[in-house]
Amino acid sequence: MKVCLSSNGNSSDSIMDPRFGRAAYFAIADTDTMMFEIIENSAAASGGGAGITSAQLMIDRGVKAVITGNVGPNAMNVLKAAEIDIYRGSAVSIKENLDNFNKRMLEKIDATVPEHHGMQGGQK
Amino acid sequence: MKIAVLSGKGGTGKTTVSASLALSIGKCQYVDCDVEEPNGWVFLRPEIKNTIPVNVLVPEADALKCNGCGDCGKACQFHAIAVVKGKVLVFPEICHHCGACLIACPQEAIREVNRETGVIEINEDNTFLQGRLNIGEPISIPIIRELKKRLRNDVPVILDCSPGASCTVVQSVGGCDYCILVTEPTPFGLHDLKIAVQLIKNMEIPFGVVVNKASQDNQSVQEFCKQNQIEILLEIPYSQEIAQAYSKGILPVEHNGDWKSKFEELYQKVERGARK
Secondary structure (H helix, E strand, O other): OEEEEEEOOOOOOOEEOOEOOOOOEEEEEEOOOOEEEEEEOOOOOOOOOHHHHHHHHHHHOOOOEEEEOEOOHHHHHHHHHOOOEEEEOOOOEHHHHHHHHHOOOOEEOOOOOOOOHHHHOOOO | OEEEEEOEOOOOOHHHHHHHHHHHOOOOEEEEOOOOOOOHHHHHOOOEEEEEEEEEEEEEEOOOOOOOOOHHHHHOOOOOEEEEOOEEEEOOOOOOOOOHHHHHOOOOOEEEEEEEEEEEEEEOOOOEEEEEEOOOOOOOHHHHHHHHHOOOOOOOEEEEOOOEOOHHHHHHHOOOOEEEEEEOOOHHHHHHHHHHHHHHHHOOOOEEEEEEEEEOOEOHHHHHHHHOOOOEEEEEEOOHHHHHHHHOOOOHHHOOHHHHHHHHHHHHHHHHHHHO
């Protein structure tokens, strides 16, 4: 199964990025092989519609679940329509987050945060 | 004669100057282009007669014609369309109404539908016009465009612009005969004045400066204008009396003949400047 994690950096030891649409990188992982493909998020610096673009990328890459911190309303709409599940990760490496996901320790997210929440770096 | 009043920095006195000018020069048309927060009505107290909705065109996909190819989403430069499981999802608030999706669709499945983003309001004798953008809407331009279609040619027109020097100001200022740049003697006021000056020079429109809240202690704006050979049209002193009246919605020109003649003089300078 293909899972995507929002990531601060470009290795599997990088810390998870709490933002979805404006995450710095996306790590697309295969839960069977535990192999990562890390891609830069071209939408991170876009003026608007970052969540929509990122969600569209998940669809195009055939991702079945997303592990991140927060998801905005637009991204949520797209992910829900695509029936992609969203799980809340924590501020540890993406590898650890994926381990936690495999152990079914991550909580599923249905609620969104306000628009442009991630533009201040995602801090509350 | 079309006069735009702009500033760069917000809160320097654009509305004070444009409303005072409107009250001083006899018959004219005041146009509030600061559609996110129009406040000229506070001082001019018009009776609104007509309210006209402003619509923008946003796409809608016909599910029967759509084959889910996703070309519309790829064409959208504003990421306002996602295509999920063969279904087009449109995000109208993000759409910039460019129509690219319509052109990109090979199935001719996209049509454009109206979406109201604000209104324009006009008084009985068309001397007062204002735009009002709906709360939460991000794009002011369509409202300003509608306002500008209704500018009069038989009387002087005063356009009260929004702060800043971005698209909304460019849209408001375009086609005007003269620009009044209102500023205040603070570092921020001067900094943003310089940006506004650059913009107006680029647009090749004659302009002059009004220094509001002027003080003998700080001559930074005057020095900048002198160095750059920019005419200072008027100085309005820093005054508690003016500020107190303003807070009650009263402008100095309403109860003080001296101020009225100062604004009449301002208008004469503007007329001269526009002819140069």
